[in-house]
Amino acid sequence: MTKPTPRSTVLVIDAYVPGRSAAPGAARVFKLSANETPLGPSPRAVEALRGMADHIALYPEGSSRALREAIGARYALNPDRIIAGAGSDNLLELLALAYIGPGDEAVYSQHGFLEYKIVTLAAGGTPVVAPETNYTAEVDALLACVSERTKIVFLANPNNPTGTFLPANEVARLARSLPSHVLLVLDAAYAEYVLREDYEAGVALVDAHENVVMTRTFSKIYGLAGLRVGWAYGPAHVIDALNRIRSPFNVSSVGSAAAIAALSDRAHLDAAIAHNDRWLPWLSREISALGLDVLPSVANFVAIRFPDAPGLTAVDADRFLMSRGLVLRAIGAYGMGEFLRLTVGAQEANERVVEALAEFMQSARAPQDAQAGVHG
Ligand SMILES: *Cc1c(COP(=O)(O)O)cnc(C)c1O
Numbered sequence: 454m455t456k457p458t459p460r461s462t463v464l465v466i467d468a469y470v471p472g473r474s475a476a477p478g479a480a481r482v483f484k485l486s487a488n489e490t491p492l493g494p495s496p497r498a499v500e501a502l503r504g505m506a507d508h509i510a511l512y513p514e515g516s517s518r519a520l521r522e523a524i525g526a527r528y529a530l531n532p533d534r535i536i537a538g539a540g541s542d543n544l545l546e547l548l549a550l551a552y553i554g555p556g557d558e559a560v561y562s563q564h565g566f567l568e569y570k571i572v573t574l575a576a577g578g579t580p581v582v583a584p585e586t587n588y589t590a591e592v593d594a595l596l597a598c599v600s601e602r603t604k605i606v607f608l609a610n611p612n613n614p615t616g617t618f619l620p621a622n623e624v625a626r627l628a629r630s631l632p633s634h635v636l637l638v639l640d641a642a643y644a645e646y647v648l649r650e651d652y653e654a655g656v657a658l659v660d661a662h663e664n665v666v667m668t669r670t671f672s673k674i675y676g677l678a679g680l681r682v683g684w685a686y687g688p689a690h691v692i693d694a695l696n697r698i699r700s701p702f703n704v705s706s707v708g709s710a711a712a713i714a715a716l717s718d719r720a721h722l723d724a725a726i727a728h729n730d731r732w733l734p735w736l737s738r739e740i741s742a743l744g745l746d747v748l749p750s751v752a753n754f755v756a757i758r759f760p761d762a763p764g765l766t767a768v769d770a771d772r773f774l775m776s777r778g779l780v781l782r783a784i785g786a787y788g789m790g791e792f793l794r795l796t797v798g799a800q801e802a803n804e805r806v807v808e809a810l811a812e813f814m815q816s817a818r819a820p821q822d823a824q825a826g827v828h829g
Contacts, residue, residue, distance in 0.1 A: 479778030616750025
């Protein structure tokens with residue numbers, strides 16, 4: 454008996470595994486596994502959301518015009534060259550679907566965001582993985598992977614789950630060096646968190662090239678992950694292609710309204726930036742001081758490397774933290790099994806993580822030291 458069979462590249466996909474939200478048995482749970490903002494959304498967004506309650510029987514305006522205009526006004530961009538989507542994942546998917554087919558390749562870096570692999574395979578294409586150096590994407594390595602068959606180069610900047618980034622001059626060199634038939638997708642999901650002078654989310658490169666597109670999201674610093682709203686800014690011909698294949702009402706009326714309200718709340722955004730600017734360096738410093746390696750991050754999370762020693766591994770640490778209700782993200786699927794990714798949380802969560810890690814390092818070391826006769 455035959456049954457319907459998906460295309461050959463579909464069943465080789467490992468479905469994306471979201472960050473866990475439960476810690477069975479723990480009295481209180483601190484979810485630090487999905488890079489959500491501890492400040493939550495702007496109260497204005499929540500109010501706008503409530504205001505939509507009486508209108509949800511109606512379809513949204515299909516092109517998300519009001520949202521695109523609000524984004525355009527906020528970031529000084531032409532709304533005609535913006536497309537909105539159900540999260541930026543939706544836009545990554547549309548980009549793959551529009552540009553990649555069987556026999557085509559998409560390039561991304563070794564520890565790059567896993568969604569690139571998923572959307573490439575889903576479109577029937579072949580993923581090509583460029584090596585990284587020090588958990589950071591490398592322009593020359595990406596370029597070396599580009600061939601006649603390459604349709605897209607995906608670059609998360611900063612990258613999830615590493616937190617590392619490429620400076621503007623390097624991304625510009627990548628854009629300049631790519632053959633004109635290759636689309637460069639700059640995924641700037643964490644752009645608002647990056648406070649470095651040498652960082653650029655991608656607007657200037659989109660404006661300078663016909664083959665660069667930037668994706669953004671309301672899921673991270675804006676705190677609207679549950680509503681699924683993202684957008685992309687690109688050359689008119691790319692936006693046109695995506696508009697032809699997106700579903701007709703791909704952003705909900707409620708999501709649009711909340712996102713528009715969120716954009717108007719500069720104070721809330723600034724508070725989220727300031728919170729991260731305080732706690733990201735604090736966490737990096739405190740955790741490093743415990744003898745753990747912390748990758749240098751410019752986003753709202755850090756990747757922590759655990760020793761390859763019995764009782765001290767990332768798996769051990771994960772178990773220990775979970776028992777205290779601290780839910781981090783295991784990132785073995787990214788080839789980083791010796792790491793856990795920690796989202797910057799509220800003050801209490803951050804302090805608990807550092808305390809718990811200190812305790813973990815102590816308790817895990819003690820029996821080993823005893824075995825090794827360190828304590829005589
Ligand atoms: C979280 C994240 C996204 C966005 O997700 P959406 O919720 O679909 O907007 C995109 N890229 C990276 C690198 C992310 O970490």
